[in-house]
Amino acid sequence: MQIRIAHLIHAAIARGIEEGALPKGTLVPIEEIGVMVPRQKEHGDFSSNIAFILARRARRPPLEIGPILAGLIREIGDPTVASVTFLPPGFLNFSLARGAWFAFLEDLHRQGAAYGTNDLGKGERVNIEFVSVNPTGPVHVGHGRNAAVGDALARVLSACGYAVTREYYINDAGNQMNLLARSVHARYLELLGRSVAFPEDGYHGAYIREIARALLERDGTKWVDRPQAEWLPVFRTFAREVCLREIKSTMQAFRVSFDVWTSEQSLHDRGAITACIDRLQAAGKIYEKDGALWFRSSDYGDEKDRVVRRANGELTYLAADIAYHEDKFQRGFDTLIDVWGADHHGYIPRMKAAVAALGHDPDAFVVLLIQLVHLKRGEELVPMSKRAGELITLQDVIDEVGVDAARYFFLTKHTDTTLDFDLELAKRKDRENPVYYVQYVHARICQIIRKAYCEATGVTEREAAAIPLAEVIDRVIPPYDAVELERLTLPEEIDVIKALQKFPTVVAGAGRRREPHRITNFLQEMASAFHFYYTAGTRDATKRVLCPDPALQKARLFLVAAVRIVLANAFTLLGISAPERM
Structure with missing residues (x-):
């Protein structure tokens, strides 16, 4: 409904310009027309501050612009809008015709799993590169937030009509891989009873010893007295594959999949980095100084020029990153989205x-x-390191609280906000736990529908539990033309409908602003509206969904089934399950 009203306002502005009532240059894009639910119900169902926006463009006061817009909207007319009024200092307030809410419910049911999607992206090709943990160890809990955000954003953008590719960049070139190999080699020799000095700044986690043990089982003592030039590439490749396999396993457990895995080393091997540097140098965008090659980044807004090849001939990380992003553009992507840790802000x-x-x-x-994640147990911070060299991993968190809770908690805040992740709260089975709170609504609605099925068919609840939910819904939820939705008169019912209609606007906003946390915010509001409605029925039997009046019960079942659809769609965008029982 909000999107429809935004289109109505847009049409009114266009007509005003055509008729000379508004000056040229005041037509704003539809996505910039804000339509919100007013805090005070006496101000109508929806409100817009468009008069303030146009006042700046037209250089006329909102008190003058507002009445003109209200008149133009009335002139155009819309059967869903009962009235539009202007309220000083500059708000347009809309009250909907009662039947508009019911027509909306029909449309929601008709769209089903597609409800909330849009064509904002118009097929634009977007590459989202996220997580990209170095293959030198397991995925720690901080990377979990990156994974949840990147995957949820990909889901949201797909729902908004973008052609999305998820990509993982394997940072498998450079000194950190050699350091990994030397760390494993030291543990390998230790397992054979050799006394060795462990590499300075080496990797100390217990997983290093496990990698060394696996290599020892495969190759035996073959590498004990061999020169480094022989064993280093072997240990490097073996350790890389073990670590990468563990990363992929964790991502799969976290319900994150990637369409493309790109190796940094492969860019070196096929000469992509050198070719890119040569191209920029030929264009005069890279110059030589003191034996090194420098990128003229200051010509493009950076604070200073940057080295891409050191005087010793070694390519920098920046050189590889430049070539990697060019590779993505050459693959035909219109937009590249990288999800990075906040400590990389200076690299942008x-x-x-x-x-x-x-x-x-x-x-x-x-x-x-x-931003960072702080693990907590109640009010106490949890040390991120279990013991020397071992960070708490994402898999540790998954094992303790489950995938649904982990993903949901990571998505409850804006990415620019530090996140406190309370492990104890994530395990609670009450309304204080936000993911339990919203999932319980879905489960409760499923139970209401199954109970209605039992009443309609005479089967037992145990028998009904074995029947697929889709079959139960087909039997219990009537088609729109068989429902008297005008029987939905309770204020709590209208509030539920109003909450439902926000979903498409929320999805579009999450896609446009690249803010998947907007979905969790919506779910809390949606769950609250439903709980308020359901609780009213526990206090007053006439307000229960399953009531003695058959026609009213049909209407209420139609309403709660709509809530279930929206919850399931929102859960899909977050990558969490929609439980039928809890």
């Missing part, structure tokens, strides 16, 4: 500069920065 300007130097729109490169 140089990458924006690289994108521009390569001839692309720097706005086509977007970075989402993810």
